[in-house]
């Protein structure tokens with residue numbers, strides 16, 4: 468397996484470390500988690516991408532997504548490979564790159580139907596746990612560990628994780644961020660057009676996962692009034708507090724003297 472090149476990290480380092488991050492849509496889970504994993508030299512698992520890939524796979528096969536048994540059968544045999552490099556986390560189905568396809572609006576609108584299928588959840592949970600165990604044993608991170616993010620990582624997939632974080636943000640901040648992502652603007656029209664993807668989807672997803680209120684032992688980080696870098700720092704601070712694991716200070720080039 469490919470090993471990560473050099474990511475300077477200071478000790479003490481209780482490796483392997485497992486970090487679980489959950490939160491609603493637009494809270495910043497993916498962007499923040501990728502940055503935190505990269506800084507700590509950890510693998511990164513985007514579990515939402517797995518539900519998105521399952522949606523693409525079943526749709527491609529012509530399955531009616533509301534047919535619970537048929538979708539579950541598709542997903543049981545799904546040839547999915549998840550890349551866990553936080554710098555380039557690929558998603559392939561049957562060897563083909565689907566990283567862009569899984570982010571389309573059509574998939575965002577349909578994914579909750581697949582994510583609320585309990586047989587699909589059981590199968591993907593099994594694969595997610597296997598990915599976490601692979602990093603505990605070596606894997607991409609060379610045994611340093613993994614950060615996994617989604618909706619049920621702190622509660623169901625890895626309730627035994629060393630660090631468990633619920634990343635939240637106000638509804639307004641989440642809608643604004645998603646509108647900027649999808650429409651390139653955060654005016655009233657763009658925000659309105661984003662509501663189904665954010666609010667309706669979170670409502671549907673909440674029926675099978677608990678990601679609105681932190682479970683016991685889960686630390687809440689509210690990113691509403693933080694920018695991306697501040698949120699990354701806030702998560703790194705929780706990790707350092709709980710495990711002692713710290714990233715090396717980001718080095719700045721020395722100024723040339725005249």
Ligand SMILES: Nc1ncnc2c1ncn2[C@@H]1O[C@H](COP(=O)(O)OP(=O)(O)O)[C@@H](O)[C@H]1O
Pocket residue numbers: 490491492493494495496497498499644645648690691693694695696698
């Ligand atoms: N704290 C933050 N402040 C401002 N923008 C943020 C913050 N966190 C994330 N973003 C931006 O919001 C968008 C949604 O973040 P994303 O990581 O996709 O959220 P999630 O995975 O929770 O849906 C991204 O464009 C991201 O850069």
Ligand SMILES: Nc1ccn([C@H]2C[C@H](O)[C@@H](COP(=O)(O)OP(=O)(O)O)O2)c(=O)n1
Pocket residue numbers: 491492493496497514515516518519578579582583616617618619620668672676
């Ligand atoms: N562990 C997980 C991860 C995602 N899901 C669901 C919730 C979402 O509707 C989809 C896609 O998740 P994703 O994290 O990509 O969604 P957002 O980027 O936050 O909008 O999968 C889940 O049910 N459990």
